[in-house]
Amino acid sequence: MNTTISKYKISSLTGFVLLLFTCMSCAQQEQKTKKENKKADKQVNYSTAAVQFINPEYEISVPAELKPYEQVAVFxxxxxxxxxxxxxxxxxxxxxQLLAILEAPEMNQRYLSDKATEQKIYNDYLFAQQAYDRLKDASATTGAVAAIELDRAKSSVESARAAYEASKAGTTHTSQLQQYLRITAxxxxxxxxxxxxxxxxxxxxxxxxxxxxxxGNKLRLTLSLPEKHAASVQQGVQANFTVSSQPGKTFETTLSRTSGLLNQQDRSLTLEFDVDNPSGELQGGEYAQVKLKLKRKQPSTWVPKKSVLTTQAGTFILILDDQEIKRIPVKEGVHLDTLTEVFGQISTESQIILKPSEEIKEGKINK
Incomplete structure (x- = not known):
């Protein structure tokens, strides 16, 4: 019986040792797996693409308004x-062309009064001139006319002339006011x-x-261009536009002028296009949708759209240079089909991570 018990104890001890060895082997295998996974994580390969420094032509669509070339209230x-x-x-x-005629009888009476006053002052001027001429002729005889009398007569002539010129100007003014009774286009x-x-x-x-x-035979197509496109406007920019009253029909025009400065209210640049409308098919006051082809004056930095990371902290791109990841803050500009214009501290030799995420941390990547 004691022999049987001893054999049972030995068997149990052996089983326990085997179980302990198995557990240790599993723990070592698990630790080895974790190390391999961690090593694999550090050896992740990120897909990258080069930054593009280009100056492409791009198209935008903005709302606009057709206005009469000239519009006025006639008073x-x-x-x-x-x-x-x-x-x-x-x-x-x-x-x-004559549009209307006003009547103001008192204005005609004033004109007649001014005209009569002018005639009287003119007669006074003629009399003063004649008196001066006679004194001047008489002064040719020594001692016949005192010098002061001649000077007084000359002064009277000059005063009469000035009064006549003032009266004549007043009459002309009244006559001109009468012309304003005729309202013309x-x-x-x-x-x-x-x-x-x-x-x-x-x-x-x-x-x-x-x-x-x-x-109405000439219109102004006026639009407000967002600030980020203002630097892309050049002389001779072509525009195509449509109006809802004529669906399916496209009109063409060329840039005529710009405001030159951004509007302080909405930070936009006002563009004006002159539109000839001899047949009157377009009406001033219509809204239009305009397509513009713009181009920067200098090349700028472009990256793939999917490489731009937008977070609560801002907009970034991730750069992989010399096995080091850097997060670069950027501002977005124009969007094309697959590219986005960005502005930031970016080198033309930089490699952009195509699929960025907030989990990717900055720093060196172990080889």
């Missing part, structure tokens, strides 16, 4: 009652509004314009 310069109207809303007029265009009727009081005492008129 009366002098006060008067509307005597006659010759045009109405929708009428096409030529520059200098300042340019070729169309009457868009008629705000008065015959008999209405118009002029400086009224804030109401007589007419609104606009030039």
């Amino acid at each position: 009366a310069k002098v006060s008067g009652f509307i005597k006659q109207l010759y045009v109405d809303r929708g009428d096409h007029v030529r520059k200098g 300042p340019f070729d265009g169309v009457i868009t509004e008629r705000n008065v009727s015959v008999g209405a009081l118009a002029g400086t005492s009224s804030n109401q314009s007589l007419f609104m008129m606009a030039q």
Whole structure:
């Protein structure tokens, strides 16, 4: 019986030793696996691409507005009652065409009064001139006329001449004001509004314009270009645009002028394109969608779109140089199909990691 118990103890001890050895072997294998995995992690190969320093042409689409080339509210310069109207809303007029006539009887009376005053002062001037001429002739005889009398007569002539010139200017002014009773068109265009009727009081005492008129045979296409594209605008930029009133039809034009400075309200550059519209197929006030082809004045840095990492801390790209990863802050510019323009401390020889993530840490990579 004791022999049996001893054999049982030996067998149990042997089993325990075998189990302990098995556990140790598993632990060593697990530790070896972890080391291999860690080593494998350090030997990860990142896909990279070179930075491109190029200057491609790119296209953008921006909203715009078609406006009349010229648009004005027509007011009366002098006060008067509307005597006659010759045009109405929708009428096409030529520059200098008569639009309306005002009447102001008191203005005519003032003109007649000024004219009469002018004639009287002119007669006074003629009399003073004749008196001076006679004294001057008489002064040829020594002692006949005192020198002071001759000087006084000359001064009277000069005063009379000055009074006459002033009176004549006043009469001309009154005559000119009478011309303002005739309201004429300042340019070729169309009457868009008629705000008065015959008999209405118009002029400086009224804030109401007589007419609104606009030039329709030529339009201005005006748009606000975002700040990041402002440096890409060059003289002669071509634009294609469409309007909702004529779907499927594209119009072409060329840049005419820019504001030169950014608008302080929305940080944009205003562009204007002159659009000839002789047939009147386009209407001022329409909204348009414009496509512009722009190009930077100097080459810039471009990287693949998927290589840009956007986080809560900002926008970055990851660079792999000499087995060292660096995180470079950048600002995005223009986007093309597969490329993005970026601005930052980037060398043209840098290699960009194509699939960046926040888990990739900066620092050396062990070989």
